[in-house]
Amino acid sequence: MAIYDIRTFGDPVLRQRAADIEDVDAALVRLADDMIETMYEAPGVGLAAPQVGVQRRLFVYDVGDGPGIVLNPRIAESSGEWTYEEGCLSIPGLSWEVIRPKQVRLIGTDLDGNDIDIDADELLARCFQHEIDHLEGVLLVERLDEEQRKDAMRILRGRALDLPAGERIGQATAQSSQGH
Numbered sequence: 001m002a003i004y005d006i007r008t009f010g011d012p013v014l015r016q017r018a019a020d021i022e023d024v025d026a027a028l029v030r031l032a033d034d035m036i037e038t039m040y041e042a043p044g045v046g047l048a049a050p051q052v053g054v055q056r057r058l059f060v061y062d063v064g065d066g067p068g069i070v071l072n073p074r075i076a077e078s079s080g081e082w083t084y085e086e087g088c089l090s091i092p093g094l095s096w097e098v099i100r101p102k103q104v105r106l107i108g109t110d111l112d113g114n115d116i117d118i119d120a121d122e123l124l125a126r127c128f129q130h131e132i133d134h135l136e137g138v139l140l141v142e143r144l145d146e147e148q149r150k151d152a153m154r155i156l157r158g159r160a161l162d163l164p165a166g167e168r169i170g171q172a173t174a175q176s177s178q179g180h
């Protein structure tokens, strides 16, 4: 097992759409294991492949019921509304109240090629939506309202000017508690 550095805001890899996964090979299985390890180390409740610099449609999660791995995920249905203080491991130390659908139905496959079909609610549903955003190159800051976003950009621009990259990564480990 290996721990990846988690890419942070400003890294262009976080802004690109990840590619569909056609074949599962040993390298992909190892990647998934290492992503789970990296997620626990951070610690966070979800981690998408672009956050470790890999442009493939895969994420891992654990909201307290054990780890899961989903390939080529998509939201088939969503309903309701839920407000939650949402953070992101790629935007360490910050979080915002964000409204998103409360329930989602997630479709995808596992590492063995079996279909995954999960009806998720609240935190798990939020995690799935957040990770799929990462696979589309969409960051949490794009889900904020105008005022939140202005605040966020001011803080993030300040960080980019003040801190070398190494310190930003150190801060991620120290401050993130509910990141994705």
Ligand SMILES: [Zn+2]
Pocket: 087, 088, 089, 090, 130, 134, 179, 180
């Ligand atoms: Zn995130």
